[in-house]
Amino acid sequence: NAGVMQNPRHLVRRRGQEARLRCSPMKGHSHVYWYRQLPEEGLKFMVYLQKENIIDESGMPKERFSAEFPKEGPSILRIQQVVRGDSAAYFCASSPPDKVGNQPQHFGDGTRLSIL
Amino acid sequence: AQKITQTQPGMFVQEKEAVTLDCTYDTSDQSYGLFWYKQPSSGEMIFLIYQGSYDEQNATEGRYSLNFQKARKSANLVISASQLGDSAMYFCAMNNDYKLSFGAGTTVTVRA
Numbered sequence: 001n002a003g004v005m006q007n008p009r010h011l012v013r014r015r016g017q018e019a020r021l022r023c024s025p026m027k028g029h030s031h032v033y034w035y036r037q038l039p040e041e042g043l044k045f046m047v048y049l050q051k052e053n054i055i056d057e058s059g060m061p062k063e064r065f066s067a068e069f070p071k072e073g074p075s076i077l078r079i080q081q082v083v084r085g086d087s088a089a090y091f092c093a094s095s096p097p098d099k100v101g102n103q104p105q106h107f108g109d110g111t112r113l114s115i116l
Numbered sequence: 117a118q119k120i121t122q123t124q125p126g127m128f129v130q131e132k133e134a135v136t137l138d139c140t141y142d143t144s145d146q147s148y149g150l151f152w153y154k155q156p157s158s159g160e161m162i163f164l165i166y167q168g169s170y171d172e173q174n175a176t177e178g179r180y181s182l183n184f185q186k187a188r189k190s191a192n193l194v195i196s197a198s199q200l201g202d203s204a205m206y207f208c209a210m211n212n213d214y215k216l217s218f219g220a221g222t223t224v225t226v227r228a
Contacts, residue, residue, distance in 0.1 A: 033214070042120075042207055042218030043161070056215070091161060093216075104151055105216060107161035 004029075004094050005074075006108035013082050014116050021077040021111045025094030032075040033105060034060075034067060037089040049075060050097075079113075087115045118143045118210050122219035129198045130227050136183070137193040137222050139208030145169075149211040150191040152182065155221070156204040164206075167191060198226045 005024040013019050025032050030051055035043040045059040049069035060067065064082075069075040079086055089112050093105035119142040129135040141150065152164040167175045167182045175182045183192040195202055203226045208219045 031214070033216070035216070042209075042220050043216070045215045045217070048214050059215075089159060093161075095214075104163045104166050105211075106163060107153070109158075109160040112159070 004092055004106055004108035006092050006111050008111060009109060010112045010114070012114045012116060015083060016081050019079040019082050019086070019113055021079075021090050021092075021113070022074045023077070023092030023094075023108060024074040025092075026106055028096055029094035029106075030097045031095045032069050033093045033095075034075075034077050035091045035093065037091060037110070039088075043091060046077075082113075082115050084115045087113055089113075118145075118148075118212060118217045120208050120210055120217050120219035122208055122222050124222045125220070126223040126225070128225050128227060129195075129202075131200060132197055134194060134196045135198055135224060137195070137206050137208070137224070139191045139193065139219060141189050141191065141208075141210050143189075143210065143212065145212050147212070150182070150184070151209045151211060151216070152180070152191075152193045153207045153209060153218075154202075154204045155207060161207075165193070195224075198224075200226050200228060202226050 032049045034046040037043045047060045047067045048056040064080045066078045089110045091110045093107045095103045121140045148169045150167045154162040165177045165180045167184045179196045181194045205221045207221045209216045
């Protein structure tokens with residue numbers, strides 16, 4: 001499968017723990033985006049990264065959330081000290097480096113995070 | 117700020133019939149892209165079709181076509197010859213530069 005790979009598919013954490021969500025973009029894609037989907041809602045933009053750079057994190061909560069896309073390895077969305085309100089589906093998408101604005105973003109299958 | 121509106125929370129369609137899903141958008145930008153995604157009950161997001169704001173022809177991809185009316189700021193999705201496997205949630209989205217803004221979605225249920 002050469003698509004966007006996210007893992008884990010499901011993640012359960014207790015309040016106060018850390019959640020780490022991983023995303024490997026499609027081959028040849030150097031742009032990664034993270035979105036959050038609350039139940040019965042559309043996806044909301046969180047952060048846009050290129051290799052080793054955060055381009056736009058305006059949709060990400062200022063506290064407890066961080067994202068990275070290192071030179072080697074997958075992009076990581078980290079949520080520290082999780083709370084019940086963090087329960088959601090988190091999607092990663094990627095796009096190729098050229099014509100960023102009008103290229104479709106290809107999504108992974110998402111990580112469903114449940115907080116006990 | 118961009119806004120996407122999908123006014124139909126749910127729709128039923130008979131197998132083999134066509135269905136139109138409404139989408140209107142609001143933006144002050146001249147250059148933008150419009151997308152439709154399908155989300156089946158298994159949860160993944162599947163890209164269906166794309167329309168650029170400067171494209172003069174309506175986009176088509178197999179049984180999917182996009183009825184783009186720029187002056188009315190609408191980008192309706194038409195699914196022809198519905199199949200049972202088309203039952204899913206459908207999201208309209210707009211892209212300016214890199215951010216995708218999504219509508220609330222429309223649930224389509226195809227009846228045999």
